Amino acid sequence: MSDPAKLPILYELMLRIRRVEERIADLYSEQEMRCPVHLCIGQEATAAGACAALERTDHVYSTHRSHGHYLGKGGSVRAMMAEIYGKATGCSKGNGGSMHLVDLSVGYMGSTPIVGSSIPIGVGDAFGAVLRGEKRVTMVFFGEGATEEGVFHESVNFAVLRKLPVVFLCENNLYSVYSPMSVRQPAGREVYSVAQGHGIECHQGAGNDVAAVYDLARKAVRKAREGGGPTFLELKTYRWREHCGPNFDNDLGYRTVEEYEEWRKLCPLEAFEKRYLASGAVAADELRRIAERIEREVADAVAFAKSSPFPQEAQGVYAP
Template sequence: MTRRRLVRDMVRIRCVEEELGDVYRDEQEMRTPVHFSIGQEATAVGVCAALRRTDVIYGGHRCHAQYLAKGGDLTAMVAELYGKQSGCAAGRGGSVHLVDRAAGFGASSAILGEMISVAVGAAWSFALRGEPRVAATFFGDGASEEGVFHESLNFAALHRLPVVFVCENNQYSLSSPQAARQPAGTSISGRARGYGMPARRVDGNDVFAVFEAAEEAVRHCRQGNGPYFLELDTYRWREHVGPHWDYDVSGRSKADVDSWVARCPIRRAVETLSDTDPGITEQLAVWQREFRAELHEAVAAARSSPFPAVADLLTGVYES
């Protein structure tokens, strides 16, 4: 994995989500709630770059970046946002229920913390079958307050399962800051260590640091040493759900958001590479044009695709 490739993948996610946000806002044709990862691209890219295609990941509601970083099909993702039959979940799930099993994106869900246990189940199956595969699960700081978080960490540590827990700590759960929800003097990674697993807290806006930490975590799991926990400090620029900025509406001030925008993971990565890769700035502009055009091609394909047939409404629904 080259450093340039890490930057490229972040730029692709940023361009896709910014363009999607504009289309979502202006068209009013996508009726699914959307949770954008604009500003958080380094976490998904850094972790997924350390995984093999045969490894699997599971995400929560803010899952576009993880899906794309793992190699999920963009056209199928956009069609899913439009509720079309060609969507990755056949138009049934929308933005928060993405899936691409061929790419190793197992599933995502809007239920807080749900996919943590599912990833542990996948890791348990790998261990029982003796397969050299790793499961990873992405979740936010708010999910660390759910019971399933603690149950899953305990079970994974007890059975030494090959699962990487990835907490994208973006400092807020909806509009509630972490300091208002969790005791002073504690940390999420510290709680993970309490279950006997190694845990690292990393600057989640430094894609190179995330990649290095993820490589260590994945190696630890693949060698049969049990689970590993990563707490990645980052920040979402847009509102919790939707394409807009939310200064002073969610309790976050413009100054606070601006301070994190100044720590943009793409800008920081480009600055880091500029001395050893002098062409990176020019390449950045090429990528931006390429990926914005790619998104609009996917939008055009989604618009022309049919909606699911009414006769198939109950296809895939479990009936007892």
């Protein structure tokens, strides 16, 4: 870990993501959150580690599975929860839902669920920053399925051509909904190696090791900020619950219980606690204080969302 002072914040970001999503899963059966939710429980380290390497003024774009990225970038828990509940106080005033989160105050620019579709927009944001002489880095999150989309390649090509300040952050969780890698990409070919063909610097890392993620992201962000151009990071991780919804779905048979159990042992939070509590790098009571604060935040956000009014009118179609 290159920056031990960051350890508490990495833990806080991961735990916030975990507890917000577990609360969503607990409450989902009440049927008051009337929109799809794509939970990233098990994948918290990629979001937390990568976002912790960014400044508040840097920009993030993401996908359908974006709660972690939104919270990692510092997005409002209240506004996200209210959005999922379809309330007027939600971050998109009820027009977006879980798949369309935004918080401009922290540079979280937006999530969209069409696979790969936010990648060129993030690249364009970086291009716009360069044209305007603004010094910021744009990080674009996507899954490994997006690397199968043409627009991914078009976007990486342009980012390399123009040496844009972009970090392409690929979370490889092995499945596109229920379709495994084996039916989508040739065996033995690493995802990052395809990006490499575009002449972009690529790294592959352990997505459940938050410190490793942070270190990789920090180098890529620093390089982008200094004018060194884009980087592609492939982080291997695993979603614990179903593709969409609050439940576990190992009964469906598209993946094995053994595989799930192997990844379950690699829980990013448990790994963090084992490693840094034992070494004394972080103090147990500090982590406990963080956990208590997050419990209050989550309870407050749910109460806020539930008590907020529904919107009366949809957002108008044109900007005035």
